[in-house]
Amino acid sequence: MKLSIHHYKKGFSLVEMIVSLGIFALVSVVALGAFIKIIDANKKAQALKTAINNLNFTLESMSREMRVGTDYYCGNSDPSWTAFTKTACSGGSVMAFRSSVAAPDGSGGTCNLIYVYKLVTSANPLVGKIQKAEQTSCGSTPTYDDVTAKDIVITTTNPFSVIIPTVKGMPGQPYAKINLQGYSGSKEKIKTTFSLQTSVSPRLMNN
Numbered sequence: 001m002k003l004s005i006h007h008y009k010k011g012f013s014l015v016e017m018i019v020s021l022g023i024f025a026l027v028s029v030v031a032l033g034a035f036i037k038i039i040d041a042n043k044k045a046q047a048l049k050t051a052i053n054n055l056n057f058t059l060e061s062m063s064r065e066m067r068v069g070t071d072y073y074c075g076n077s078d079p080s081w082t083a084f085t086k087t088a089c090s091g092g093s094v095m096a097f098r099s100s101v102a103a104p105d106g107s108g109g110t111c112n113l114i115y116v117y118k119l120v121t122s123a124n125p126l127v128g129k130i131q132k133a134e135q136t137s138c139g140s141t142p143t144y145d146d147v148t149a150k151d152i153v154i155t156t157t158n159p160f161s162v163i164i165p166t167v168k169g170m171p172g173q174p175y176a177k178i179n180l181q182g183y184s185g186s187k188e189k190i191k192t193t194f195s196l197q198t199s200v201s202p203r204l205m206n207n
Contacts, residue, residue, distance in 0.1 A: 043185075043190040044189070044192055047190050048194070051149070066200045066202065069099050070100075070202060072095070072162045073096040074088060074162035074176070075094050078116060088164045089160075091161055092160050092161070093119040093159070093160070094118040095116070096117070098112035098115075111138040115132070115134045116144075117130060117147075119131075119154060126153060128156075129146050129148045129152070132144065132145055151184055152182060152183075160176065173201060175200060176200045177199045178199075180194075181193075
């Protein structure tokens with residue numbers, strides 16, 4: 001009697017392989033999507049942090065200088081670099097004031113140097129940024145420099161306001177309001193909106 005020996009080779013069938021690959025592909029897609037969302041969320045958080053830090057620094061710098069300034073000016077055009085008077089407005093793109101820094105005027109006297117902040121906008125490409133110019137000598141016309149980061153777009157049309165209240169029929173202590181709204185980030189996925197407001201009143205009286 002002959003004995004036949006059958007050798008059985010164990011393995012996966014084609015159907016099992018297809019099912020396994022399908023499950024692996026599904027899990028990979030879900031994991032990759034979650035990973036991409038985490039990266040986008042991190043980029044958005046970094047963009048927001050950068051924007052807020054930059055804007056806080058800008059507002060703090062403006063507030064610190066304006067608190068010791070005089071003759072608050074608000075409007076939609078640059079004031080005279082030689083002489084201007086305090087002007088109230090409920091919304092303007094330009095804010096100016098005389099600083100507490102005194103400089104010689106060349107004729108034996110002194111003058112208080114003028115500081116100007118203004119909103120610069122354009123439609124194509126979309127730009128909205130705050131610029132600053134400050135005199136280094138009496139009557140000089142300085143150049144403007146950006147004070148907000150390049151990836152920040154200010155969308156507020158008229159961010160500056162100056163209020164001069166009336167107290168007993170006389171002009172009271174003026175104060176300024178700054179309202180900055182916009183967004184940070186050029187890509188839609190990481191675009192982050194912001195809205196910051198502050199008010200400033202001078203420490204010096206009779207302004």
